[in-house]
Amino acid sequence: MLHLKYKFRSKPTIELIRLAQSGVKEATDFIVERYYPMVVKISSKYYTEWAEKDDLIQNGLVGILKAIYYYKEGKSSFTSFAWKSIESEIKSFLTYLNRRKNKMLTDSLKIDFFLDESEEDKVLNLGYEQSLFEGYVVEEFMNECKNILAEEEYYIFEMYLQKIPYKEIAKSVGKKVKYVDNTLQKIKKQLKPLIEMYDIVRSYINVL
Numbered sequence: 001m002l003h004l005k006y007k008f009r010s011k012p013t014i015e016l017i018r019l020a021q022s023g024v025k026e027a028t029d030f031i032v033e034r035y036y037p038m039v040v041k042i043s044s045k046y047y048t049e050w051a052e053k054d055d056l057i058q059n060g061l062v063g064i065l066k067a068i069y070y071y072k073e074g075k076s077s078f079t080s081f082a083w084k085s086i087e088s089e090i091k092s093f094l095t096y097l098n099r100r101k102n103k104m105l106t107d108s109l110k111i112d113f114f115l116d117e118s119e120e121d122k123v124l125n126l127g128y129e130q131s132l133f134e135g136y137v138v139e140e141f142m143n144e145c146k147n148i149l150a151e152e153e154y155y156i157f158e159m160y161l162q163k164i165p166y167k168e169i170a171k172s173v174g175k176k177v178k179y180v181d182n183t184l185q186k187i188k189k190q191l192k193p194l195i196e197m198y199d200i201v202r203s204y205i206n207v208l
Contacts, residue, residue, distance in 0.1 A: 013078050020068050028068060028200065035064050035082055042086045046094060055133050056090055062201055063089030069197045096136045141198055148190055156180060157187050
């Protein structure tokens with residue numbers, strides 16, 4: 001491992017990117033380690049009372065992993081591309097947090113409205129709720145799916161993820177069950193690179 005790390009240390013970033021994009025995890029590890037100080041530096045610019053430091057750094061790491069996955073040679077330097085990717089990911093996360101914060105305020109107002117004064121200390125069991133960061137990553141994944149899939153494909157994929165039976169999906173789109181099955185096989189092929197990229201994200205950040 002030490003020999004491998006020394007070997008990577010002597011390689012230029014662009015060679016490491018090529019190796020990482022070809023599936024060499026050790027190269028990805030080394031790039032993440034090399035750019036971690038950049039992630040911390042950018043994250044520090046966006047600290048707020050309602051955004052945890054660790055969550056912002058995690059999002060910065062998602063940004064660097066996406067930069068590795070999406071980078072194309074010749075358009076810009078990787079460092080510049082990575083910086084923009086990290087900032088973009090953090091800004092998207094803050095937008096998500098702000099939207100969730102406003103929703104939580106609205107929901108609490110609705111709950112308070114229906115509670116009697118004598119019940120104001122009562123704890124409501126609203127069931128399991130994803131962490132904010134976990135919810136963000138899932139939302140980002142679905143947004144990227146939406147950009148890849150056709151409208152009907154995305155609709156079928158959403159129902160599939162909700163574990164709706166094929167017969168009900170077929171009825172909903174006015175097609176046969178075989179059509180739904182074929183469409184889902186096509187979707188899986190289309191989303192395979194994206195799913196692989198998010199598997200890399202999950203291997204670094206345990207959120208799903």
